[in-house]
Amino acid sequence: NAGVTQTPKFRILKIGQSMTLQCTQDMNHNYMYWYRQDPGMGLKLIYYSVGAGITDKGEVPNGYNVSRSTTEDFPLRLELAAPSQTSVYFCASSYPTGGYEQYFGPGTRLTVT
Amino acid sequence: AQTVTQSQPEMSVQEAETVTLSCTYDTSESDYYLFWYKQPPSRQMILVIRQEAYKQQNATENRFSVNFQKAAKSFSLKISDSQLGDAAMYFCAGQRRWDNDMRFGAGTRLTVKP
Numbered sequence: 001n002a003g004v005t006q007t008p009k010f011r012i013l014k015i016g017q018s019m020t021l022q023c024t025q026d027m028n029h030n031y032m033y034w035y036r037q038d039p040g041m042g043l044k045l046i047y048y049s050v051g052a053g054i055t056d057k058g059e060v061p062n063g064y065n066v067s068r069s070t071t072e073d074f075p076l077r078l079e080l081a082a083p084s085q086t087s088v089y090f091c092a093s094s095y096p097t098g099g100y101e102q103y104f105g106p107g108t109r110l111t112v113t
Numbered sequence: 114a115q116t117v118t119q120s121q122p123e124m125s126v127q128e129a130e131t132v133t134l135s136c137t138y139d140t141s142e143s144d145y146y147l148f149w150y151k152q153p154p155s156r157q158m159i160l161v162i163r164q165e166a167y168k169q170q171n172a173t174e175n176r177f178s179v180n181f182q183k184a185a186k187s188f189s190l191k192i193s194d195s196q197l198g199d200a201a202m203y204f205c206a207g208q209r210r211w212d213n214d215m216r217f218g219a220g221t222r223l224t225v226k227p
Contacts, residue, residue: 042204042217058214090158099146099165099208104158
């Protein structure tokens, strides 16, 4: 099992550009999450999904969009990138919530200049 | 609301010694889960240990153990016989039982001295 994979590993965007961060898991988890980690900080939840076709906002959703068409994939879309979106982005997946371990991808380092 | 606080930005320990990392988790809920995650320089988030709030027994995983004091909202991680590979950022996290929002603390950077 590859677990949770993310692409790309690094990306530099110019202000106003858009991009999609890809996330795929092969553990058949229903629950998937997107977090951002700013320098010197813990992770903050952007969006999550409890299954294909079902998504909901987390703590910091502004400036992002998600979709979930399959169990395996959970892409994160950045529209009109801003310097405040410079961060490391982590995707994670888990069994249904209730304290189950979340399995994290390796992260994407995004810089917006 | 839920708040996770890690008051030690940095800690260091001598190899083979014991170190304790502190965390407090504040929530009005009585049913929740607490976690310690390790983030080495590779950035990969790795679960170290998990505690269920309704269990009185403290969780242990080999050299890692927790001291959970529910009334004091305290959830500390003890690392025994520290090894060089334990050097990393350690994040405390909490999640209410029926919630999808896991909250993380700001982290503690642990250095292990040979």
